[in-house]
Amino acid sequence: MIAFNKYYNHFNLISTILIICSLILLVFKGLNFGIDFKGGTLIELRSSDSKINVSSLRDKFSQMNLGDVSVKKFGNDTDYLIKFENKDNKKNIIEEIKINLDKSFGNNFNFRRVENVGPKVSAELLKSGVIAISLSLAIMLFYIWIRFEWQFSLGAILALFHDVIVTLGVFSLFSLEINLSIIAAVLTIVGYSMNDTVVIFDRIRENLRKYSDIKIFELTNISINETLSRTIITSVTTLLALLAIYFFGGEILKGFSLAMILGVVFGTYSSIYIANTVLVRLRVSQKTVLKEDDQI
Amino acid sequence: MLYFSKLRIIFITLFSFLFIAIASSNLFKIDDDFFDKKINLGLDLQGGSYLLLEIDNAPVIEQKLQNLTTTIRNYFKDQNIKINNIKIEGENIFFNVDDQSKQIIIDTFTDENSDINPYYPRFKSHQLNIEDTGVNLKVNFSKQGIITLKTSSQDQAIEIVRRRIDEVGTNEPNILKRGNNRILVELPGLDDPMRVKSLLGKTANLTFRFVTNNENDSFGVEKLKYEDGIDEAIVSKRIIISGDNLLDAQPKMDTQTNQTIVSFSLDRVGAKRFGKATSTGIGKQLAIVLDGKIISAPVIRDTIASGSGQISGGFTFQSATDLALLLRSGALPAPLDIIEERTVGPDLGQDSIDAGMIALAIGFLLVIIFMFVKYKVFGLITNITLIINLFILLGILTLFEATLTLPGIAGIILTVGMAVDANVLIFERIKEELKDEKNNIVAFDSGYIKSRTAIIDANITTLLAAIILFFMGSGPIKGFSVTLGIGIFTTLFSVYFIARLFTSLYVSKNRNKENLI
Numbered sequence: 081m082i083a084f085n086k087y088y089n090h091f092n093l094i095s096t097i098l099i100i101c102s103l104i105l106l107v108f109k110g111l112n113f114g115i116d117f118k119g120g121t122l123i124e125l126r127s128s129d130s131k132i133n134v135s136s137l138r139d140k141f142s143q144m145n146l147g148d149v150s151v152k153k154f155g156n157d158t159d160y161l162i163k164f165e166n167k168d169n170k171k172n173i174i175e176e177i178k179i180n181l182d183k184s185f186g187n188n189f190n191f192r193r194v195e196n197v198g199p200k201v202s203a204e205l206l207k208s209g210v211i212a213i214s215l216s217l218a219i220m221l222f223y224i225w226i227r228f229e230w231q232f233s234l235g236a237i238l239a240l241f242h243d244v245i246v247t248l249g250v251f252s253l254f255s256l257e258i259n260l261s262i263i264a265a266v267l268t269i270v271g272y273s274m275n276d277t278v279v280i281f282d283r284i285r286e287n288l289r290k291y292s293d294i295k296i297f298e299l300t301n302i303s304i305n306e307t308l309s310r311t312i313i314t315s316v317t318t319l320l321a322l323l324a325i326y327f328f329g330g331e332i333l334k335g336f337s338l339a340m341i342l343g344v345v346f347g348t349y350s351s352i353y354i355a356n357t358v359l360v361r362l363r364v365s366q367k368t369v370l371k372e373d374d375q376i
Numbered sequence: 377m378l379y380f381s382k383l384r385i386i387f388i389t390l391f392s393f394l395f396i397a398i399a400s401s402n403l404f405k406i407d408d409d410f411f412d413k414k415i416n417l418g419l420d421l422q423g424g425s426y427l428l429l430e431i432d433n434a435p436v437i438e439q440k441l442q443n444l445t446t447t448i449r450n451y452f453k454d455q456n457i458k459i460n461n462i463k464i465e466g467e468n469i470f471f472n473v474d475d476q477s478k479q480i481i482i483d484t485f486t487d488e489n490s491d492i493n494p495y496y497p498r499f500k501s502h503q504l505n506i507e508d509t510g511v512n513l514k515v516n517f518s519k520q521g522i523i524t525l526k527t528s529s530q531d532q533a534i535e536i537v538r539r540r541i542d543e544v545g546t547n548e549p550n551i552l553k554r555g556n557n558r559i560l561v562e563l564p565g566l567d568d569p570m571r572v573k574s575l576l577g578k579t580a581n582l583t584f585r586f587v588t589n590n591e592n593d594s595f596g597v598e599k600l601k602y603e604d605g606i607d608e609a610i611v612s613k614r615i616i617i618s619g620d621n622l623l624d625a626q627p628k629m630d631t632q633t634n635q636t637i638v639s640f641s642l643d644r645v646g647a648k649r650f651g652k653a654t655s656t657g658i659g660k661q662l663a664i665v666l667d668g669k670i671i672s673a674p675v676i677r678d679t680i681a682s683g684s685g686q687i688s689g690g691f692t693f694q695s696a697t698d699l700a701l702l703l704r705s706g707a708l709p710a711p712l713d714i715i716e717e718r719t720v721g722p723d724l725g726q727d728s729i730d731a732g733m734i735a736l737a738i739g740f741l742l743v744i745i746f747m748f749v750k751y752k753v754f755g756l757i758t759n760i761t762l763i764i765n766l767f768i769l770l771g772i773l774t775l776f777e778a779t780l781t782l783p784g785i786a787g788i789i790l791t792v793g794m795a796v797d798a799n800v801l802i803f804e805r806i807k808e809e810l811k812d813e814k815n816n817i818v819a820f821d822s823g824y825i826k827s828r829t830a831i832i833d834a835n836i837t838t839l840l841a842a843i844i845l846f847f848m849g850s851g852p853i854k855g856f857s858v859t860l861g862i863g864i865f866t867t868l869f870s871v872y873f874i875a876r877l878f879t880s881l882y883v884s885k886n887r888n889k890e891n892l893i
Contacts, residue, residue: 192724198715212848264853271841275834282830310804314797321793324739330731
């Protein structure tokens with residue numbers, strides 16, 4: 081049996097620091113919103129001329145009067161991702177760019193993807209993203225509240241907040257782009273983290289009924305160990321699937337799978353070191369679950 | 377838990393094979409509409425354009441208010457009430473009347489059978505609100521009036537948009553209303569999104585009006601620019617004919633001048649008016665105005681009574697074709713703004729499919745190998761279940777002709793990774809039970825029963841997340857929530873029916889074997 085409970089305090093401290101750091105990052109550095117939430121235009125180009133490089137392309141785009149343009153390589157050497165604000169929401173901007181590029185580089189570009197999100201739509205998408213995440217947290221809270229006692233709900237929700245905040249903190253730290261698929265990833269993380277916590281909680285409740293003489297500090301440790309191989313196997317298979325998406329699923333799914341990978345890692349960690357410690361700190365005992373049973 | 381009746385075994389087998397068959401039908405072409413179901417590929421996989429258009433209703437409202445001032449003035453004139461100082465400010469009309477008429481006007485507006493202010497019994501509201509500000513009377517659209525106006529301009533606009541897109545001839549466009557002032561257009565496999573964008577971006581409001589130098593024209597005049605954006609001309613506001621009068625428009629080559637032109641034919645009313653205008657106006661310039669810009673302003677040389685004519689204006693063949701198309705399909709009631717666009721080229725779509733399939737294959741393989749190494753016989757059972765699970769998932773997507781997107785493929789891969797969870801929960805529980813329980817069958821039974829609440833809880837939480845995503849997400853993300861959500865049901869089915877069937881067969885054959893799992 082691994083003595084997870086020996087490190088409850090250490091990891092609580094680390095988690096607190098992580099959350100504070102993430103919050104500081106989120107407030108002061110903020111998130112790198114993609115065009116879905118900021119509005120603007122995105123173009124994915126593929127050049128068929130190997131002489132074209134990112135700096136010449138960048139020079140050309142900065143001459144086009146598009147405002148703040150970012151030109152980056154995307155995946156392999158011939159693909160580029162261009163992003164700009166398109167403040168005036170010019171209608172024929174793509175056509176103009178095409179003509180401009182053809183003039184300077186010849187007809188060597190394939191416009192693989194064009195996305196243009198107006199300011200109104202991006203504001204709406206951001207709003208609905210925030211609503212979706214808040215709603216899912218609220219529904220999880222509600223679900224766990226009917227299924228378990230309030231101490232358990234608090235533990236699960238703290239673990240959830242931890243996972244979401246720290247994942248977003250990592251995205252802020254490395255300036256990774258937040259787009260619609262990241263929202264989907266965050267929601268799935270919420271589901272996964274909950275899933276993981278619930279399995280351990282289920283066992284804790286079962287053990288609470290079974291043993292009246294074991295303190296919650298010990299009992300959480302027993303329960304974690306009993307469910308440990310399941311926790312590990314499920315995380316490993318999920319991570320294997322996610323790593324396959326990350327490495328082979330193409331550039332578009334990179335951010336999504338990365339967020340999920342982080343979420344699974346944090347989710348597994350928080351089920352053990354946050355959700356459980358809340359139960360310990362709230363001195364959950366056999367009485368907590370038996371009282372509930374009487375009511376039913 | 378371990379007992380299966382023969383009937384149940386037959387049912388499970390048939391069910392599994394049915395879905396394997398349905399899933400495989402994606403690979404074949406079947407000449408029957410009922411059986412020929414296929415998973416639709418989302419725009420991000422097959423390439424195409426997603427456009428969200430917003431109707432700019434401000435000009436419509438302005439125009440309605442303009443018309444309304446005339447209506448109000450004429451209506452009350454007939455009742456010998458003089459309307460003074462009528463003016464439009466913002467979205468309101470203000471006017472003055474003498475004090476004794478005030479009440480008559482207010483009564484006319486608030487009467488449920490009012491001639492000038494329609495009443496909507498369903499919403500218990502008039503189209504217009506009237507208010508006595510003390511200084512003057514204020515008339516504006518009621519909330520319901522605005523909604524009705526928006527809905528009707530949306531209805532008209534969606535019809536025109538559909539006609540224009542049909543004329544371009546893309547396959548299976550998807551044109552839907554969004555809210556009361558937006559239109560969603562999905563165009564799969566489009567070659568030239570820019571052309572469609574420019575076609576949808578034009579209102580195509582065509583009018584024929586005289587060029588005049590007389591500033592005191594009784595209809596009013598306005599200064600309009602030519603298409604080149606430099607030259608200007610003063611044009612009367614009197615409309616001789618408009619786009620509504622057109623029966624047909626076609627691009628043509630003028631054999632004399634070798635120019636591309638658009639020839640048109642007019643309906644009866646239009647032909648009559650055009651004939652009259654061209655006979656009285658010989659020597660005058662007739663401006664052809666499209667969306668507030670003069671295309672050309674030819675001098676009238678002859679009376680045109682045939683009801684057909686032509687527009688020249690330095691067109692290329694493409695621009696003449698597009699203009700003819702716009703004129704044929706009619707004018708939009710209001711300008712449309714493209715507020716969101718997502719276009720994916722077909723080769724990127726194919727690349728995404730390839731990448732998605734490779735990721736699926738590799739993810740699947742990794743999970744299968746891992747499970748086999750970890751659980752041996754029971755790993756094998758899990759893996760067979762996993763494969764059937766995948767087929768059922770694909771079968772359901774096929775049956776509902778669901779749309780598969782790139783995030784949707786990610787959802788399937790994720791389902792593969794998470795689907796083993798339920799089996800793992802069960803197997804781990806059985807292992808624990810076997811520590812105290814010597815009877816294999818009893819241990820398996822209680823393993824299944826005791827793990828059930830955890831499995832259900834765990835799946836409900838994921839399902840809740842998927843449901844929220846389905847309702848809040850858009851486009852590709854919706855595809856993710858669909859595969860993730862359906863994946864949960866297929867997983868539960870395959871774990872509790874298929875895997876359990878295999879497990880029970882194996883356990884009853886090896887009921888006395890030690891260290892079974």
